[in-house]
Amino acid sequence: MPSTMDHQHPPAFFVRGPSPLARLTFFAAVSIVLMAVDARLHYLTEIRQGVSVVLHPLEVAVRAPVNAFLYVNEYITTQTNLVHENRQLRQRALLDSADLQRFRTLQAENAHLRNMLSALPAMPQPARLGEIVHSGRDPFSQKVIVNLGARHGITSGQAVIDELGVVGQVTQIYPLSSEVTLVTDKDLAVPVQIERSGLRAIAFGNSRNSAIDLPYLPVNVDIQVGDRLVTSGIDGVYPAGLAVGKVVQIDRKTYAPFARIACVPIAGIKTHRQVLLIPAAENVPPLPEPEKPSAKPSKKSPRNAPRKP
Structure with a gap:
């Protein structure tokens, strides 16, 4: 007498439902209908706003690592740029300080030379x-x-x-x-x-x-x-x-x-x-003396000159 256990099959591991194509078609049609209704009647605006409010903390939490990475990267870049610019500014300040000191020295020498040259016309001797x-x-x-x-x-x-x-x-x-x-x-x-x-x-x-x-x-x-x-x-x-x-x-x-x-x-x-x-x-060579007028011989004969015979 055959046992009843021989005619029983083990239950299926996955429960088969509608086929994937049927589900794709259904959800595509529902999406099209919802988009058409929302575009025409704007029924889903409040729903979207409510969903965005509910999902905002999740968006913030998801974007937190990215924002932290960008902040750290910007901080490091800014710090490096600031150190580089500070070094350049220090070098430039030293060069400008040296130029300023040379400028002040040249300015003082220029004033000194002007004062000396202004005294030259009063000197009778060449200097x-x-x-x-x-x-x-x-x-x-x-x-x-x-x-x-x-x-x-x-x-x-x-x-x-x-x-x-x-x-x-x-x-x-x-x-x-x-x-x-x-x-x-x-x-x-x-x-x-x-x-x-x-x-x-x-x-x-x-x-x-x-x-x-x-x-x-x-x-x-x-x-x-x-x-x-x-x-x-x-x-x-x-x-x-x-x-x-x-x-x-x-x-x-x-x-x-x-x-x-x-x-x-x-x-x-x-x-x-x-x-x-x-x-x-x-x-110092002496100044040339003015030329004296040469004495012209007198045309008059002297009083004691002998007379011609």
């Missing part, structure tokens, strides 16, 4: 414009080297001035340069005159204090603090009237035969690089 190359090698002397020498027509003994007054005197000549002894050097003496009183004296340099002294003047000499010293012009080296120094201290002691008078130089001894070199008065 040469020179530039200080470096200071002297002896630390115990007050000397500088200028870039004009024997090949430029410079001779020993020429006065060196700037737009303020006397700087020094040429004491050594080289082919392409010259050594200038400053008025503050102990070995240089300048004949001066008190501008206020007209008193003549000899000014000597004081290398220790970079000053000028007026020795060998009596205690009761007519001189005051603030008096200006100008060149007297009696030595034939310095033109008369050039500023040399200003009196800053007078020490009058009754037991001392002479007064101690200290002065400071007026010229820019250690401040400017451009100077004027003036030839000594004895080296």
Whole structure:
């Protein structure tokens, strides 16, 4: 007797429904109908708005990783650009600072040259414009080297001035340069005159204090603090009237035969690089004298001339 179990089949694993083509056709037709109704009657507008409100948090959550990646990428790019631009701006600022310093130096030199050139018409002697190359090698002397020498027509003994007054005197000549002894050097003496009183004296340099002294003047000499010293012009080296120094201290002691008078130089001894070199008065060619009218012989005969026979 056959068992009933032999005629039973196992149940199907998947329940078969409509075919895929039928489902595609159905949903396509429903979609077309909904689009036509929505386009004509606008019934689904509120539904779409409600669905968008409900799905907005989901959209934000889905787009959060992308937004975070874009933000991080933009931050890194911006940071890199800022660092690069900051480095470039720092370099540019340093270059601009160096250019500004050079501009200020050139501006000061230009003003200094203008002041010196404006003083040229008042000088009866021709002057040469020179530039200080470096200071002297002896630390115990007050000397500088200028870039004009024997090949430029410079001779020993020429006065060196700037737009303020006397700087020094040429004491050594080289082919392409010259050594200038400053008025503050102990070995240089300048004949001066008190501008206020007209008193003549000899000014000597004081290398220790970079000053000028007026020795060998009596205690009761007519001189005051603030008096200006100008060149007297009696030595034939310095033109008369050039500023040399200003009196800053007078020490009058009754037991001392002479007064101690200290002065400071007026010229820019250690401040400017451009100077004027003036030839000594004895080296300047004299002005041509006007021609005198030649004496014509008189046509009249002298009174004591013998008569012709």
